Amino acid sequence: MKTSNNAGSKNTINTSSMMPAEQLAAMKERFEQGLKEAEQPFHGWDFGYITDSxxxxxxxxxxSYDEMARSCMKDAKRMLDMGTGGGELLSSxxxxPPYTCATEGYAPNIAIAKDRLSPLGVNVYPVTDDSQLPFADGEFDLILNRHESYNPREVWRLLSEGGVFLTQQVGWSDCREINDRLGIPMPSDYAGWELDFAVDQMVRNGFHIWDQREATPVQRFYDIGALVYYLNTIPWQVPDFTxxxxxxxxxxxxxxxERHGFWEVQQKRFIIGATKNK
Structure with a gap:
């Protein structure tokens, strides 16, 4: 994998500033402390360790994905939540609906999701293939999907006629400033995964699109430990990150x-609301 010329250097620390030795030493100490604080376990799909603080x-x-989901749920009797993580959002x-199921593809999350969702009457199904989900044709009248991969044809199969699919997705160009600064190309597996492509894909698979929007909100990191923790939890952004x-x-x-109080990148999000044509 292509890296910058200095990406692999373990001991080289360039500081072009002429700051006093004491100031530099304090900054290095905060740097090392931040790296140590990033060594925290990650459970479910909860970034509270760096967001709550x-x-x-x-x-x-x-x-608001949450409010849009609640609105769609008003008339739903049979619902599926794809990629539920640890069940954090679904439980909220x-x-x-009377019959609610969830899927999850990340093995460590499955037990967490079952513990959280089983008391609510939700069955959690482990999945490994988006194109072959363990449900019958037309089993659901609502499918929710937040930041999870999906196969449009399989979603169409699982929905009843007139059923609704609501998905919020992370665009391919999400946080690309991280990759630029680390000298690592954006992952090529999902190149082109943006709103227009996803909408066209849904239409070609028999869906009517009733909502489509995209946004590029800023994401700020206030210390290096928060950034490292984030990269450790989303390994697809920078593969083999250390x-x-x-x-x-x-x-x-x-x-x-240290100079500005934060470092910021640009997120990429889009949302699609679709109905299976009758």
Whole structure:
């Protein structure tokens, strides 16, 4: 994989500033402490370790996925939540339709999701293939999907006639400033995964689109530990990420955080509301 010339350097720390030795030493100490604080376990799909403390903050979207989901749920009797994570969001939408199921593809999340959702009457199904889900044709009249991959043809199969599909997705160009600074190309697996492509895909598979929007909110990191923790939890952004491999560019980002109080990147989000044509 292509990297920057310095990405693999373990011991080189460039500081072009002429700051006093004491100030530099204090900044290095905060840098190392931040890296140590990033060594925290990640459970379910909960970024509370860095968001609840305000160490990472994201801009507001021009829609609320939660409220749109609740609105769709008003007339739903049979619902599926795809990629439920640890069930955090789905459980917050309670009361749920009488028959509600969830899928999850990340093995460590499955037990967490079952513990959280089983008391609510939700069956959680492990999945490994988006194109072959363990449900009957037309089993659901509502399918929710937040930041999970999906196969449009399989979604169409699972929905009853007139059924609704609501999905919020992360665009391919999400947080590309991270990759640019670390000298790593954006992952090619999902190149082109943006709103227009996804809408066209849904239409070609027999869906009527009743809502489509995209947004580019800012995401800010307020210390280097928050950024490292984030990269450790989303390994697809920078495959094979390690602190030692990217120590020098991380140090340069840390210097910017010290100067400005934060370092920011641009997210990419889009949402699609679709109905299976009768």
């Amino acid at each position: 305000g160490r990472m903050q994201s801009g507001v979207l021009c829609w 939408l309670h009361p749920l 602190v030692e491999r990217f120590r020098e560019p991380l140090w340069e980002i840390h210097l910017e955080m």
